[in-house]
Amino acid sequence: MLALMGDEEVIVDGLVKVFDGVEAVSGVSFRVSRGEIFGLIGPNGAGKTTTLRMIVGLLKPNRGSVRVFGLDPWRDGVRFRRIISYLPEDAGVYKHMSGRYFLRFNASLYSDDPRVVDEMVEYGAILSGLGKDLDRPMGKYSKGMKRRILLARTFMVKPRLAVLDEPTSGLDVNYSVAVRRMIKEYVEENNATVILSSHNMLEVEYLCDRVAFINRGVIVAEGTPEELKRRYKADNLEEAFIEAIGGVY
Amino acid sequence: MKIKTIAVKEFRELIKERTVLLGMIVGPIMIFAILSTVSLGAVKQVQEQIAAPPRIAIVITSPNPDNTGDVASFIASRLNADLYVGAVNEDELIRKYDSIVYLTSDAIENMTMGLKAHIRVLAKVKTLSFLTISTVQNVIAVLENAVHEYIAENVRQVYPQASASFLSDPLAVETMLYYKGRVMSEAEAMSTVLGTGFAVTIATLILVMASMQIAATSMGIEREAKTLEILLTLPIEGRDLVLGKVLGVSAITLLGILSYVAGMSVYLYSISRLASAPTGEEVSVGFTGGITITPQSVVYIAVSTILALIVALAIGFLAGILSQDVRGAQLASSYIGLAMMLPLFGVFFGLDLTGVTGPIRVLLYLSPMTFLYYTVWGSIIGEPSIITQGLMGLVVHLAIWVTISSRLMRSEEVIYGELGSKIRRILAKRRLQH
Structure with missing residues (x-):
């Protein structure tokens, strides 16, 4: 699904983030449209997580701005957070809490209407696919189960923008496929927008409508997977990325 | 040789950690410096009385x-x-x-x-x-x-x-x-001193330290369990998050508060019986003027204790926000808790908090425990003005600490839990602007 001009839901403009005098992100800009899955691809330390954290308002940029449906993460606070949902790369769970209670706890913060909360929990339960395991303490979940409940939490609140940091990180093939399917189905059913980061090129090629290569805090290339492969005369995104950053270093 | 290698590695790692440095090296010096100031003030106050x-x-x-x-x-x-x-x-x-x-x-x-x-x-x-x-x-x-x-x-x-x-x-x-215009027996005076100086100091110390540890580590646990980032992106105000967390921990410590108030009431009742034993008349805790532990006094003590604990939890929570990890939060809350208890240690050494003036009074007001002492002391001697002062002080403390915690809760420092990082980032930002 390609972006239409003027239909941008997310506008990231010239983000700069400095940690201890070192620029982790140096002027990152991109736009994402409604219904798009946008992938941020880069090696470890490229600035993916920092960029995503600035988009969701966890980090304040030193320069630049973020607008999601015209809302500013820092100025619009709760209004902003109501329309987004974030899944950090290494997110954990409350070990004594059951999966179902975790879903209810999250849903209750998005709506005061008990019926809406029930609907969200119901939807989250279906998305997680955890069945009876939902009533077990999450501390007893496997890594894949934890990731599924966290993804279910992310999507059950029907965010207009879901920001996913390495959504399949550390998962086996079965879980990874299930998670990718969940993301794709959610976007198609809800016409929602997703920004995700990954260094799994196969995953990105399968999921993303558009992709940005990020290296050392800078976006070096942006386009659809096909465009990028054509531009760098590569068979796959991995080769295109290596070409884009000027070879392996 | 291997042991030495491990020992050197451990030392080098720990010495570079700011919380350890602050807690183990700077902290004791600071605590003893403050403690000596407080105890000197107390001794000076007594010396002035017996000098002539x-x-x-x-x-x-x-x-x-x-x-x-x-x-x-x-x-x-x-x-x-x-x-x-x-x-x-x-x-x-x-x-x-x-x-x-x-x-x-x-x-x-x-x-x-x-x-x-x-x-x-x-x-x-x-x-x-x-x-x-x-x-x-x-x-x-x-x-x-x-x-x-x-x-x-x-x-x-x-x-x-x-x-x-x-x-x-x-x-x-x-x-x-x-x-102060009242006549009492030596036993009655001693029972009053025990009731405030000893009971309030020791029992409050135990309860406050335990509660602060729970509050402080609550943030550290969220950070270490990697649940914090999701929590911070939920649609909720920073103030509500802080209050929710503080109240959640308060519910846990409620049992402690109830046990504290019950224990303290029994304690005060028993020493008051001791003081008025010869006459067998009205149970009085102190003064011959007929000051009694009334149900009203118990309510004041209970309310002020709850308030003081919530303030302590808010401060402990703040320590958790600013600390890098659970260990740092525990260390920070221990030292902050001890520093907060200093006025009560002063009472233990003989300092009359209600009679202190000047800069020491301002220092005392920095601790919410001063106001807990005011309320307890005011309840025992039946001075409404001291009780009011105590309760108002606790409310002001609560407002200040919840506001500060709420602001920090919505700042990015909370993710890393390091105030030092913030200062460095501000400096880096200035360098970048130049």
């Missing part, structure tokens, strides 16, 4: 021309005291003198006949503490010396067969204390 020689008045009640003159004059000259005969206005006299020694003609007669004499002493104290109560004993000691001297010079010649017990201990002194 006590002004003593001797009052001869029911004078008997046959025997009172010589004995009273002798004791008065040894004590450098003024002599009053007959009925006196006690209030006026205690305002003028530090102590009043009451001699009855019966007591003097006993003394001259080699029998134990009962003497009543009223000593004025500016503060109520273990130290000030013990200083009253100085006056008694001087009085006993004077009586011993009189016995040696006069009674032994007349009654060489006087009993050894009389010669070694000729007086039965009933000491009464005059404190």
